[in-house]
Amino acid sequence: MSTAPAARPASAFGQALRQFGDRLFEAAPGLTTWVLLLAPAWIPIVFHSTGALVVAGVVLIYDIYWLLRAITVVSGIYSTMVRMRRAMKKDWLAVCVEEGHEGRQDPLQYFHLCVIPTYTEPYSVLERTVQAIVDSNYPSNLKMIGIITRETDTAGWENVALLKEKFGDELGGFYHIKDPLEPGIVLGKSAAMNWGGRWMVRVLTEEGFDLNKVLITDLDSDYRVHPEYFAWVSYHHAREPLRDYVIWQPVPLFHNNIWQVPMAVRVMSGSTSQWQMFLHSRPHRLVAFSSYTASLEFVRRVGYWDKDVIPEDSRFYWKSFFAFGSRFSVKSVYLPIYGDSPNSRDYASTHMSQYNQIKRWAWGVTDVPYVLTRLFRHSEIPIWLRFRRFYNLFANHLNWVFLPLLLMFGASVPLWVSTDFSLTDLGQTLWSASGILLSTTLSTVIFFMYFEYLLLPPKPAKWPLWKKAGIHLQYLAYPVIGLVMSVLPALEAHTRLLLGAYLEYKVTEKA
Numbered sequence: 001m002s003t004a005p006a007a008r009p010a011s012a013f014g015q016a017l018r019q020f021g022d023r024l025f026e027a028a029p030g031l032t033t034w035v036l037l038l039a040p041a042w043i044p045i046v047f048h049s050t051g052a053l054v055v056a057g058v059v060l061i062y063d064i065y066w067l068l069r070a071i072t073v074v075s076g077i078y079s080t081m082v083r084m085r086r087a088m089k090k091d092w093l094a095v096c097v098e099e100g101h102e103g104r105q106d107p108l109q110y111f112h113l114c115v116i117p118t119y120t121e122p123y124s125v126l127e128r129t130v131q132a133i134v135d136s137n138y139p140s141n142l143k144m145i146g147i148i149t150r151e152t153d154t155a156g157w158e159n160v161a162l163l164k165e166k167f168g169d170e171l172g173g174f175y176h177i178k179d180p181l182e183p184g185i186v187l188g189k190s191a192a193m194n195w196g197g198r199w200m201v202r203v204l205t206e207e208g209f210d211l212n213k214v215l216i217t218d219l220d221s222d223y224r225v226h227p228e229y230f231a232w233v234s235y236h237h238a239r240e241p242l243r244d245y246v247i248w249q250p251v252p253l254f255h256n257n258i259w260q261v262p263m264a265v266r267v268m269s270g271s272t273s274q275w276q277m278f279l280h281s282r283p284h285r286l287v288a289f290s291s292y293t294a295s296l297e298f299v300r301r302v303g304y305w306d307k308d309v310i311p312e313d314s315r316f317y318w319k320s321f322f323a324f325g326s327r328f329s330v331k332s333v334y335l336p337i338y339g340d341s342p343n344s345r346d347y348a349s350t351h352m353s354q355y356n357q358i359k360r361w362a363w364g365v366t367d368v369p370y371v372l373t374r375l376f377r378h379s380e381i382p383i384w385l386r387f388r389r390f391y392n393l394f395a396n397h398l399n400w401v402f403l404p405l406l407l408m409f410g411a412s413v414p415l416w417v418s419t420d421f422s423l424t425d426l427g428q429t430l431w432s433a434s435g436i437l438l439s440t441t442l443s444t445v446i447f448f449m450y451f452e453y454l455l456l457p458p459k460p461a462k463w464p465l466w467k468k469a470g471i472h473l474q475y476l477a478y479p480v481i482g483l484v485m486s487v488l489p490a491l492e493a494h495t496r497l498l499l500g501a502y503l504e505y506k507v508t509e510k511a
Protein backbone atom coordinates (compact mmCIF):
# COMPACT_ATOMS: atom_id res chain seq x y z
CA MET A 1 0.00 0.00 0.00
CA SER A 2 1.44 3.36 -1.02
CA THR A 3 1.18 6.43 1.12
CA ALA A 4 1.23 10.06 0.09
CA PRO A 5 3.87 12.19 1.76
CA ALA A 6 2.54 14.63 4.32
CA ALA A 7 2.37 18.24 3.18
CA ARG A 8 5.27 20.22 4.59
CA PRO A 9 4.18 23.10 6.79
CA ALA A 10 4.89 26.48 5.33
CA SER A 11 7.98 28.19 6.65
CA ALA A 12 7.69 31.22 8.91
CA PHE A 13 9.01 33.36 6.07
CA GLY A 14 6.44 31.89 3.66
CA GLN A 15 3.61 32.55 6.10
CA ALA A 16 4.80 36.11 6.70
CA LEU A 17 5.07 36.71 2.95
CA ARG A 18 1.55 35.43 2.37
CA GLN A 19 0.18 37.57 5.21
CA PHE A 20 1.97 40.59 3.76
CA GLY A 21 0.44 39.91 0.33
CA ASP A 22 -3.04 39.55 1.80
CA ARG A 23 -2.62 42.78 3.76
CA LEU A 24 -1.34 44.59 0.67
CA PHE A 25 -4.40 43.51 -1.33
CA GLU A 26 -6.60 44.61 1.56
CA ALA A 27 -4.97 48.03 1.84
CA ALA A 28 -4.90 48.68 -1.92
CA PRO A 29 -8.40 50.25 -2.27
CA GLY A 30 -7.89 52.74 0.58
CA LEU A 31 -4.37 53.57 -0.57
CA THR A 32 -5.61 54.22 -4.11
CA THR A 33 -8.40 56.41 -2.79
CA TRP A 34 -6.10 58.61 -0.74
CA VAL A 35 -3.44 58.91 -3.47
CA LEU A 36 -6.07 60.10 -5.94
CA LEU A 37 -7.81 62.37 -3.42
CA LEU A 38 -4.56 64.19 -2.68
CA ALA A 39 -3.44 64.23 -6.32
CA PRO A 40 -4.84 67.73 -7.08
CA ALA A 41 -2.55 69.02 -4.31
CA TRP A 42 0.63 66.97 -4.60
CA ILE A 43 0.87 66.98 -8.40
CA PRO A 44 1.06 70.82 -8.66
CA ILE A 45 3.48 70.92 -5.69
CA VAL A 46 5.82 68.38 -7.32
CA PHE A 47 5.46 69.48 -10.94
CA HIS A 48 4.62 73.17 -10.39
CA SER A 49 2.63 75.00 -13.10
CA THR A 50 2.78 72.07 -15.52
CA GLY A 51 1.28 69.78 -12.88
CA ALA A 52 -1.40 72.33 -12.03
CA LEU A 53 -2.34 72.58 -15.71
CA VAL A 54 -2.59 68.80 -16.00
CA VAL A 55 -4.79 68.58 -12.89
CA ALA A 56 -7.08 71.38 -14.10
CA GLY A 57 -7.38 69.72 -17.51
CA VAL A 58 -8.21 66.34 -15.95
CA VAL A 59 -10.85 67.95 -13.72
CA LEU A 60 -12.40 69.64 -16.77
CA ILE A 61 -12.55 66.29 -18.59
CA TYR A 62 -14.20 64.71 -15.55
CA ASP A 63 -16.71 67.58 -15.40
CA ILE A 64 -17.71 66.84 -18.99
CA TYR A 65 -17.88 63.12 -18.20
CA TRP A 66 -20.02 63.76 -15.11
CA LEU A 67 -22.44 65.93 -17.08
CA LEU A 68 -22.91 63.17 -19.66
CA ARG A 69 -23.23 60.60 -16.91
CA ALA A 70 -25.85 62.69 -15.11
CA ILE A 71 -27.94 62.70 -18.29
CA THR A 72 -27.51 58.93 -18.54
CA VAL A 73 -28.56 58.46 -14.91
CA VAL A 74 -31.68 60.58 -15.38
CA SER A 75 -32.72 58.63 -18.47
CA GLY A 76 -31.99 55.32 -16.71
CA ILE A 77 -34.11 56.21 -13.69
CA TYR A 78 -36.95 57.28 -15.96
CA SER A 79 -36.87 54.04 -17.98
CA THR A 80 -36.92 51.95 -14.79
CA MET A 81 -39.80 53.98 -13.37
CA VAL A 82 -41.84 53.44 -16.55
CA ARG A 83 -41.28 49.68 -16.39
CA MET A 84 -42.11 49.60 -12.69
CA ARG A 85 -45.38 51.47 -13.12
CA ARG A 86 -46.36 49.15 -15.94
CA ALA A 87 -45.56 46.02 -13.88
CA MET A 88 -47.37 47.32 -10.79
CA LYS A 89 -50.66 47.56 -12.71
CA LYS A 90 -50.73 43.91 -13.74
CA ASP A 91 -52.32 40.97 -11.91
CA TRP A 92 -49.33 38.62 -12.06
CA LEU A 93 -51.12 35.76 -10.29
CA ALA A 94 -53.67 35.70 -13.10
CA VAL A 95 -50.78 35.64 -15.58
CA CYS A 96 -49.26 32.69 -13.69
CA VAL A 97 -52.56 30.78 -13.78
CA GLU A 98 -52.95 31.42 -17.51
CA GLU A 99 -49.38 30.29 -18.14
CA GLY A 100 -50.05 26.99 -16.35
CA HIS A 101 -53.25 26.38 -18.30
CA GLU A 102 -51.41 26.83 -21.59
CA GLY A 103 -49.18 23.88 -20.77
CA ARG A 104 -45.95 25.80 -20.29
CA GLN A 105 -43.72 25.57 -17.22
CA ASP A 106 -46.18 26.10 -14.36
CA PRO A 107 -45.19 29.18 -12.31
CA LEU A 108 -47.37 28.00 -9.42
CA GLN A 109 -45.12 25.03 -8.75
CA TYR A 110 -42.83 27.32 -6.76
CA PHE A 111 -42.94 27.90 -3.02
CA HIS A 112 -41.76 31.24 -1.70
CA LEU A 113 -39.79 31.19 1.54
CA CYS A 114 -38.98 34.52 3.17
CA VAL A 115 -36.10 34.28 5.65
CA ILE A 116 -36.02 37.31 7.95
CA PRO A 117 -33.02 37.86 10.25
CA THR A 118 -33.93 39.98 13.29
CA TYR A 119 -32.20 41.50 16.26
CA THR A 120 -33.75 44.19 18.48
CA GLU A 121 -36.50 44.93 15.94
CA PRO A 122 -39.78 45.77 17.70
CA TYR A 123 -42.85 43.64 17.14
CA SER A 124 -44.63 46.41 15.22
CA VAL A 125 -41.93 46.45 12.50
CA LEU A 126 -41.98 42.67 12.10
CA GLU A 127 -45.77 42.57 12.09
CA ARG A 128 -45.97 44.94 9.12
CA THR A 129 -43.35 42.91 7.25
CA VAL A 130 -45.18 39.63 7.81
CA GLN A 131 -48.55 41.23 7.07
CA ALA A 132 -47.30 42.31 3.64
CA ILE A 133 -46.24 38.72 2.88
CA VAL A 134 -49.60 37.35 3.99
CA ASP A 135 -51.50 39.96 1.96
CA SER A 136 -49.49 39.40 -1.22
CA ASN A 137 -51.30 38.13 -4.31
CA TYR A 138 -50.06 34.52 -4.23
CA PRO A 139 -51.60 31.28 -2.91
CA SER A 140 -51.28 31.11 0.88
CA ASN A 141 -50.13 27.48 0.89
CA LEU A 142 -47.18 28.42 -1.35
CA LYS A 143 -45.84 31.09 1.02
CA MET A 144 -43.55 30.29 3.97
CA ILE A 145 -41.70 32.40 6.51
CA GLY A 146 -38.59 31.66 8.55
CA ILE A 147 -37.61 34.22 11.19
CA ILE A 148 -34.08 34.12 12.61
CA THR A 149 -33.44 35.20 16.18
CA ARG A 150 -30.40 34.65 18.33
CA GLU A 151 -30.68 31.60 20.56
CA THR A 152 -30.36 33.86 23.60
CA ASP A 153 -32.82 36.53 22.40
CA THR A 154 -35.86 35.71 24.55
CA ALA A 155 -37.60 38.96 23.57
CA GLY A 156 -37.21 37.95 19.93
CA TRP A 157 -38.68 34.53 20.73
CA GLU A 158 -41.78 36.20 22.16
CA ASN A 159 -42.20 38.29 18.99
CA VAL A 160 -41.94 35.22 16.77
CA ALA A 161 -44.45 33.32 18.93
CA LEU A 162 -46.94 36.19 18.64
CA LEU A 163 -46.44 36.41 14.88
CA LYS A 164 -46.88 32.66 14.45
CA GLU A 165 -50.06 32.72 16.52
CA LYS A 166 -51.48 35.56 14.42
CA PHE A 167 -50.33 34.56 10.93
CA GLY A 168 -49.32 30.91 11.08
CA ASP A 169 -52.63 29.58 9.76
CA GLU A 170 -52.48 31.90 6.73
CA LEU A 171 -49.21 30.48 5.42
CA GLY A 172 -47.86 27.19 4.13
CA GLY A 173 -45.19 27.16 6.84
CA PHE A 174 -43.91 29.31 9.68
CA TYR A 175 -40.47 28.53 11.12
CA HIS A 176 -38.52 29.93 14.04
CA ILE A 177 -34.77 29.66 13.41
CA LYS A 178 -32.66 30.03 16.56
CA ASP A 179 -29.11 31.10 15.74
CA PRO A 180 -26.55 29.73 18.27
CA LEU A 181 -23.87 32.24 17.16
CA GLU A 182 -21.22 29.74 16.13
CA PRO A 183 -17.55 30.44 17.01
CA GLY A 184 -15.58 32.44 14.47
CA ILE A 185 -18.50 34.40 13.03
CA VAL A 186 -18.73 38.15 12.50
CA LEU A 187 -21.97 39.19 14.15
CA GLY A 188 -24.41 40.52 11.58
CA LYS A 189 -26.88 39.66 8.88
CA SER A 190 -24.53 37.52 6.79
CA ALA A 191 -23.74 35.15 9.65
CA ALA A 192 -27.43 34.94 10.56
CA MET A 193 -28.35 34.10 6.96
CA ASN A 194 -25.59 31.47 6.84
CA TRP A 195 -27.15 29.65 9.77
CA GLY A 196 -30.71 30.27 8.60
CA GLY A 197 -30.01 29.03 5.08
CA ARG A 198 -28.39 25.81 6.30
CA TRP A 199 -31.18 25.27 8.83
CA MET A 200 -33.92 25.72 6.24
CA VAL A 201 -32.20 23.40 3.74
CA ARG A 202 -32.00 20.66 6.37
CA VAL A 203 -35.57 21.09 7.60
CA LEU A 204 -37.23 21.41 4.17
CA THR A 205 -35.24 18.45 2.82
CA GLU A 206 -36.50 16.37 5.74
CA GLU A 207 -40.04 17.56 4.95
CA GLY A 208 -39.70 16.35 1.35
CA PHE A 209 -39.41 19.67 -0.52
CA ASP A 210 -37.59 19.93 -3.84
CA LEU A 211 -35.06 22.69 -3.16
CA ASN A 212 -35.21 23.79 -6.81
CA LYS A 213 -38.90 24.55 -6.28
CA VAL A 214 -38.36 26.66 -3.17
CA LEU A 215 -37.49 30.30 -3.91
CA ILE A 216 -35.87 31.91 -0.89
CA THR A 217 -36.04 35.65 -0.33
CA ASP A 218 -33.39 37.16 1.91
CA LEU A 219 -35.72 39.75 3.44
CA ASP A 220 -34.70 42.59 5.74
CA SER A 221 -36.93 42.79 8.79
CA ASP A 222 -38.41 46.18 7.83
CA TYR A 223 -39.00 45.42 4.14
CA ARG A 224 -42.51 45.02 2.77
CA VAL A 225 -42.89 43.12 -0.46
CA HIS A 226 -45.10 44.49 -3.21
CA PRO A 227 -48.41 42.54 -3.45
CA GLU A 228 -47.40 41.17 -6.88
CA TYR A 229 -43.79 40.33 -6.00
CA PHE A 230 -44.04 36.56 -5.55
CA ALA A 231 -46.24 36.04 -8.61
CA TRP A 232 -43.91 38.22 -10.73
CA VAL A 233 -40.86 36.23 -9.67
CA SER A 234 -42.60 32.86 -10.16
CA TYR A 235 -43.74 33.77 -13.65
CA HIS A 236 -40.35 35.00 -14.80
CA HIS A 237 -38.42 32.27 -12.99
CA ALA A 238 -40.48 29.63 -14.80
CA ARG A 239 -39.70 31.24 -18.17
CA GLU A 240 -35.99 31.80 -17.51
CA PRO A 241 -33.82 29.15 -19.27
CA LEU A 242 -30.97 29.59 -16.75
CA ARG A 243 -33.30 29.81 -13.76
CA ASP A 244 -30.95 27.71 -11.61
CA TYR A 245 -28.27 30.42 -11.84
CA VAL A 246 -30.31 33.59 -11.25
CA ILE A 247 -30.71 36.06 -8.41
CA TRP A 248 -33.88 38.16 -8.71
CA GLN A 249 -33.41 41.73 -7.47
CA PRO A 250 -36.37 44.06 -6.74
CA VAL A 251 -36.10 47.84 -6.64
CA PRO A 252 -35.67 49.06 -3.03
CA LEU A 253 -37.59 52.21 -2.13
CA PHE A 254 -37.02 53.51 1.40
CA HIS A 255 -40.44 55.09 1.67
CA ASN A 256 -42.23 53.35 4.56
CA ASN A 257 -41.52 56.11 7.07
CA ILE A 258 -40.20 58.78 4.72
CA TRP A 259 -42.37 61.58 6.22
CA GLN A 260 -41.25 60.82 9.80
CA VAL A 261 -37.49 61.25 9.28
CA PRO A 262 -35.33 64.41 9.17
CA MET A 263 -34.54 66.20 5.94
CA ALA A 264 -31.00 64.83 5.46
CA VAL A 265 -32.15 61.24 5.98
CA ARG A 266 -35.07 61.76 3.60
CA VAL A 267 -32.75 63.12 0.90
CA MET A 268 -30.28 60.25 1.34
CA SER A 269 -33.07 57.67 1.21
CA GLY A 270 -34.40 59.20 -1.99
CA SER A 271 -30.97 59.32 -3.64
CA THR A 272 -30.25 55.69 -2.67
CA SER A 273 -33.57 54.55 -4.12
CA GLN A 274 -33.01 56.42 -7.37
CA TRP A 275 -29.43 55.15 -7.72
CA GLN A 276 -30.76 51.59 -7.42
CA MET A 277 -33.37 52.42 -10.08
CA PHE A 278 -30.58 53.57 -12.38
CA LEU A 279 -28.67 50.31 -11.84
CA HIS A 280 -31.76 48.40 -12.96
CA SER A 281 -31.41 50.13 -16.32
CA ARG A 282 -27.84 48.74 -16.62
CA PRO A 283 -28.13 44.94 -16.23
CA HIS A 284 -24.36 44.37 -16.46
CA ARG A 285 -23.85 46.59 -13.38
CA LEU A 286 -26.66 45.18 -11.24
CA VAL A 287 -25.57 43.29 -8.12
CA ALA A 288 -27.49 41.79 -5.22
CA PHE A 289 -28.54 44.53 -2.80
CA SER A 290 -30.15 44.18 0.60
CA SER A 291 -33.10 41.86 -0.24
CA TYR A 292 -33.35 39.47 -3.20
CA THR A 293 -34.59 36.03 -4.28
CA ALA A 294 -33.01 32.82 -5.60
CA SER A 295 -33.78 29.13 -5.45
CA LEU A 296 -32.82 27.37 -2.23
CA GLU A 297 -30.81 24.86 -4.28
CA PHE A 298 -28.88 27.78 -5.76
CA VAL A 299 -28.05 28.96 -2.23
CA ARG A 300 -26.94 25.46 -1.20
CA ARG A 301 -24.69 25.04 -4.25
CA VAL A 302 -23.08 28.46 -3.75
CA GLY A 303 -22.19 27.50 -0.19
CA TYR A 304 -24.61 29.82 1.62
CA TRP A 305 -23.74 33.27 2.87
CA ASP A 306 -20.32 33.84 4.43
CA LYS A 307 -20.41 33.96 8.21
CA ASP A 308 -17.29 36.07 8.72
CA VAL A 309 -18.14 39.21 6.69
CA ILE A 310 -20.33 42.31 7.06
CA PRO A 311 -21.45 43.03 3.44
CA GLU A 312 -23.70 39.99 3.06
CA ASP A 313 -25.37 40.90 -0.24
CA SER A 314 -22.37 41.87 -2.37
CA ARG A 315 -20.25 38.99 -1.01
CA PHE A 316 -23.01 36.52 -1.86
CA TYR A 317 -23.06 38.01 -5.37
CA TRP A 318 -19.31 37.39 -5.81
CA LYS A 319 -19.51 33.88 -4.37
CA SER A 320 -22.24 33.14 -6.90
CA PHE A 321 -20.20 34.61 -9.75
CA PHE A 322 -17.15 32.49 -9.00
CA ALA A 323 -19.32 29.41 -8.43
CA PHE A 324 -21.27 29.61 -11.70
CA GLY A 325 -19.29 31.95 -13.96
CA SER A 326 -20.92 33.24 -17.12
CA ARG A 327 -24.14 31.29 -16.43
CA PHE A 328 -24.82 33.40 -13.36
CA SER A 329 -26.74 36.68 -13.54
CA VAL A 330 -28.68 39.14 -11.42
CA LYS A 331 -31.97 40.01 -13.10
CA SER A 332 -34.29 42.89 -12.34
CA VAL A 333 -37.66 42.55 -10.70
CA TYR A 334 -39.46 45.66 -11.92
CA LEU A 335 -41.44 45.97 -8.72
CA PRO A 336 -40.59 47.96 -5.61
CA ILE A 337 -39.78 46.50 -2.23
CA TYR A 338 -40.47 49.04 0.48
CA GLY A 339 -37.99 49.64 3.30
CA ASP A 340 -37.70 51.96 6.29
CA SER A 341 -35.35 54.90 6.43
CA PRO A 342 -33.15 55.13 9.57
CA ASN A 343 -35.19 56.59 12.41
CA SER A 344 -33.64 56.44 15.84
CA ARG A 345 -34.54 57.66 19.32
CA ASP A 346 -33.69 61.33 18.66
CA TYR A 347 -32.59 63.76 15.96
CA ALA A 348 -28.83 63.31 16.40
CA SER A 349 -28.86 59.52 16.69
CA THR A 350 -31.07 59.27 13.59
CA HIS A 351 -28.39 61.02 11.54
CA MET A 352 -25.68 58.86 13.10
CA SER A 353 -27.71 55.75 12.27
CA GLN A 354 -27.94 56.90 8.65
CA TYR A 355 -24.19 57.61 8.60
CA ASN A 356 -23.41 54.16 9.99
CA GLN A 357 -25.73 52.45 7.54
CA ILE A 358 -23.98 54.03 4.56
CA LYS A 359 -20.59 53.28 6.11
CA ARG A 360 -21.65 49.63 6.35
CA TRP A 361 -22.71 49.64 2.69
CA ALA A 362 -19.37 51.25 1.77
CA TRP A 363 -17.62 48.47 3.68
CA GLY A 364 -18.43 46.45 0.58
CA VAL A 365 -15.04 47.76 -0.56
CA THR A 366 -13.72 44.66 1.25
CA ASP A 367 -14.97 42.75 -1.79
CA VAL A 368 -12.08 44.25 -3.79
CA PRO A 369 -9.33 42.17 -2.10
CA TYR A 370 -11.69 39.17 -2.01
CA VAL A 371 -12.17 39.34 -5.78
CA LEU A 372 -8.52 40.15 -6.49
CA THR A 373 -7.35 36.96 -4.81
CA ARG A 374 -9.72 34.89 -6.99
CA LEU A 375 -9.54 36.80 -10.25
CA PHE A 376 -6.89 34.59 -11.83
CA ARG A 377 -7.99 31.27 -10.33
CA HIS A 378 -11.11 30.84 -12.45
CA SER A 379 -9.92 30.33 -16.00
CA GLU A 380 -13.28 28.72 -16.82
CA ILE A 381 -14.81 32.22 -16.72
CA PRO A 382 -14.02 34.39 -19.76
CA ILE A 383 -11.27 36.81 -18.83
CA TRP A 384 -13.15 39.80 -20.27
CA LEU A 385 -16.10 39.03 -17.99
CA ARG A 386 -13.91 38.71 -14.90
CA PHE A 387 -12.17 42.00 -15.54
CA ARG A 388 -15.32 43.84 -16.57
CA ARG A 389 -17.07 42.96 -13.33
CA PHE A 390 -13.99 43.66 -11.25
CA TYR A 391 -13.63 47.04 -12.94
CA ASN A 392 -17.27 47.88 -12.14
CA LEU A 393 -16.69 46.89 -8.51
CA PHE A 394 -13.48 48.86 -8.04
CA ALA A 395 -14.62 51.90 -10.03
CA ASN A 396 -17.93 52.12 -8.15
CA HIS A 397 -16.27 52.18 -4.74
CA LEU A 398 -13.51 54.51 -5.89
CA ASN A 399 -15.89 56.95 -7.58
CA TRP A 400 -18.13 56.91 -4.52
CA VAL A 401 -15.45 58.88 -2.65
CA PHE A 402 -13.07 60.30 -5.23
CA LEU A 403 -15.33 61.68 -7.93
CA PRO A 404 -17.60 64.00 -5.86
CA LEU A 405 -14.62 65.53 -4.06
CA LEU A 406 -12.69 65.92 -7.30
CA LEU A 407 -15.62 67.64 -8.99
CA MET A 408 -16.38 69.95 -6.05
CA PHE A 409 -12.84 70.98 -5.16
CA GLY A 410 -10.47 69.62 -7.83
CA ALA A 411 -10.50 72.75 -10.00
CA SER A 412 -9.76 75.05 -7.05
CA VAL A 413 -6.92 73.12 -5.41
CA PRO A 414 -4.34 73.79 -8.21
CA LEU A 415 -5.04 77.52 -7.84
CA TRP A 416 -4.55 77.29 -4.07
CA VAL A 417 -1.24 75.41 -4.16
CA SER A 418 0.29 76.96 -7.30
CA THR A 419 0.42 80.76 -7.19
CA ASP A 420 2.01 80.95 -10.64
CA PHE A 421 -0.79 78.94 -12.23
CA SER A 422 -3.49 80.92 -10.41
CA LEU A 423 -2.21 84.15 -11.97
CA THR A 424 -2.47 82.88 -15.56
CA ASP A 425 -5.48 83.51 -17.78
CA LEU A 426 -5.56 79.79 -18.62
CA GLY A 427 -5.83 78.83 -14.96
CA GLN A 428 -8.74 81.20 -14.38
CA THR A 429 -10.45 80.10 -17.61
CA LEU A 430 -10.23 76.40 -16.73
CA TRP A 431 -11.55 77.14 -13.23
CA SER A 432 -14.51 79.12 -14.63
CA ALA A 433 -15.31 76.47 -17.25
CA SER A 434 -15.25 73.77 -14.59
CA GLY A 435 -17.64 75.79 -12.43
CA ILE A 436 -20.11 76.23 -15.29
CA LEU A 437 -20.05 72.51 -16.12
CA LEU A 438 -20.48 71.54 -12.48
CA SER A 439 -23.39 73.94 -12.02
CA THR A 440 -25.07 72.53 -15.14
CA THR A 441 -24.62 69.00 -13.81
CA LEU A 442 -26.04 69.88 -10.40
CA SER A 443 -29.12 71.33 -12.08
CA THR A 444 -30.19 67.75 -12.86
CA VAL A 445 -31.37 67.62 -9.23
CA ILE A 446 -34.59 69.07 -10.67
CA PHE A 447 -35.26 65.73 -12.35
CA PHE A 448 -34.43 63.99 -9.09
CA MET A 449 -37.07 66.09 -7.35
CA TYR A 450 -39.64 65.33 -10.05
CA PHE A 451 -39.07 61.57 -9.87
CA GLU A 452 -39.38 61.66 -6.09
CA TYR A 453 -42.65 63.57 -6.45
CA LEU A 454 -44.00 60.75 -8.62
CA LEU A 455 -42.70 57.92 -6.41
CA LEU A 456 -43.29 59.12 -2.85
CA PRO A 457 -46.35 58.03 -0.85
CA PRO A 458 -49.04 60.60 0.01
CA LYS A 459 -47.97 63.27 2.48
CA PRO A 460 -49.61 63.40 5.93
CA ALA A 461 -53.05 64.96 5.66
CA LYS A 462 -52.42 67.22 8.68
CA TRP A 463 -49.53 68.98 6.95
CA PRO A 464 -50.32 72.54 5.76
CA LEU A 465 -50.25 73.19 2.02
CA TRP A 466 -47.03 75.23 2.15
CA LYS A 467 -45.19 72.36 3.80
CA LYS A 468 -46.50 69.80 1.29
CA ALA A 469 -45.30 71.96 -1.59
CA GLY A 470 -42.05 73.20 -0.07
CA ILE A 471 -40.72 69.92 1.22
CA HIS A 472 -39.50 68.94 -2.26
CA LEU A 473 -37.16 71.94 -2.25
CA GLN A 474 -35.14 70.15 0.42
CA TYR A 475 -33.61 68.02 -2.32
CA LEU A 476 -31.72 71.08 -3.54
CA ALA A 477 -29.46 70.50 -0.53
CA TYR A 478 -28.39 67.12 -1.89
CA PRO A 479 -24.82 68.17 -2.92
CA VAL A 480 -23.97 69.17 0.65
CA ILE A 481 -25.90 66.35 2.30
CA GLY A 482 -24.31 63.84 -0.07
CA LEU A 483 -20.80 64.98 0.91
CA VAL A 484 -21.50 64.66 4.64
CA MET A 485 -23.77 61.60 4.69
CA SER A 486 -22.41 59.55 1.79
CA VAL A 487 -18.87 60.57 0.81
CA LEU A 488 -17.52 60.91 4.37
CA PRO A 489 -18.78 57.51 5.64
CA ALA A 490 -17.43 55.88 2.48
CA LEU A 491 -14.08 57.60 3.00
CA GLU A 492 -14.04 56.36 6.60
CA ALA A 493 -14.70 52.80 5.39
CA HIS A 494 -11.83 52.99 2.89
CA THR A 495 -9.50 54.46 5.51
CA ARG A 496 -10.42 51.83 8.08
CA LEU A 497 -9.59 49.09 5.59
CA LEU A 498 -6.29 50.79 4.77
CA LEU A 499 -5.32 50.96 8.46
CA GLY A 500 -6.72 47.55 9.41
CA ALA A 501 -9.29 49.14 11.76
CA TYR A 502 -12.06 46.69 10.90
CA LEU A 503 -15.71 47.64 11.07
CA GLU A 504 -18.15 46.16 13.55
CA TYR A 505 -21.71 45.45 12.47
CA LYS A 506 -24.23 47.90 13.91
CA VAL A 507 -27.94 47.36 13.46
CA THR A 508 -29.60 50.34 11.76
CA GLU A 509 -32.25 51.75 14.08
CA LYS A 510 -35.52 52.24 12.21
CA ALA A 511 -38.13 52.62 14.84
